[in-house]
């Protein structure tokens with residue numbers, strides 16, 4: 226019985242979600258998962274890679290998906306350093322082209338360079354469609370350690 230309770234607790238931690246602010250998703254965004262982050266700000270470590278996952282249901286079709294991440298540090302909005310590969314390669318559940326009503330889970334690697342400063346920042350994460358429109362937009366505060 227205790228073993229079951231512990232297993233359930235571990236499972237809950239593993240799948241529990243990260244709080245976020247929606248900043249204009251056109252799709253139905255249902256969950257965001259930053260590993261180990263169940264409360265904001267998310268603590269992330271420079272020199273590591275973090276796989277950010279999120280789930281949404283598309284309301285418009287799109288052939289392409291583009292990840293666009295910005296960081297807000299001391300009021301200044303900057304592109305997140307580094308290149309994101311075409312996001313169709315990050316589709317974990319579902320596929321490209323994205324169809325109307327298709328449930329999608331994304332898993333995108335965020336590279337945290339050791340060269341980044343140790344700061345508090347807000348990450349604005351956008352997934353764009355063929356027309357550059359935001360399919361998904363969410364904001365998460367992070368502390369880079």
Ligand SMILES: *[C@@H]1O[C@H](CO)[C@@H](O)[C@H](O)[C@H]1NC(C)=O
Nearest residue numbers: 272273274275334335336337
């Ligand atoms: C993070 O990902 C980048 C790009 O895929 C890779 O070059 C780098 O070695 C990775 N770093 C770590 C710490 O896994």
